[in-house]
Amino acid sequence: MIYVSYIESPIGFLRILSNGSGITEIKFMDFDGPEDPDVHTESAKTQLREYFEGHRSAFQLDLIPDGTNFEQKVWEKLLEIPQGATTSYGSIAKQIGDDKASQAVGKANGKNPIAIVIPCHRVIASDQKLTGYAGGLERKEWLLKHEGALLI
Secondary structure, rough: OOEEEEEEEEEEEEEEEOOOOEEEEEEEOOOOOEEEEEHHHHHHHHHHHHHHHOOOOOOOOOEOOOOOOOHHHHHHHHOOOOOOOEEEEHHHHHHHOOOHHHHHHHHHHHHOOOOOOHHHEEEEEEOOOOOOOOOOOOHHHHHHOOOOOOOO
């Protein structure tokens, strides 16, 4: 069974999905829809609301993202990036043991199924430019400003 909750955020609606054991997806949407929540989706909704209000800098959720072993490694590294900080695709590649995997890290970032909580928005180009974000660069910029990582 798939459970669903929606939250309206300052940068659009987010759909939160759970398989009953944990969060499987948080995705930007242009609309909300009917809800069939469970304890996981409602907890995520509460924690995301706190995050957007500026009262939460870390999430305590059971996450179950679906991806390849490589993608899972990348997403685990993303979870280590503290709020208010950024890193590069190349740095993540080095951390997972493959200096030449920057593009693959970028692709894994783009496939991250759990937006915001697995903070792929905190990964930027080595020249400090904002590049690639499945939710759109304007959302990436907003999130980084909200977290104090981008001061422009």
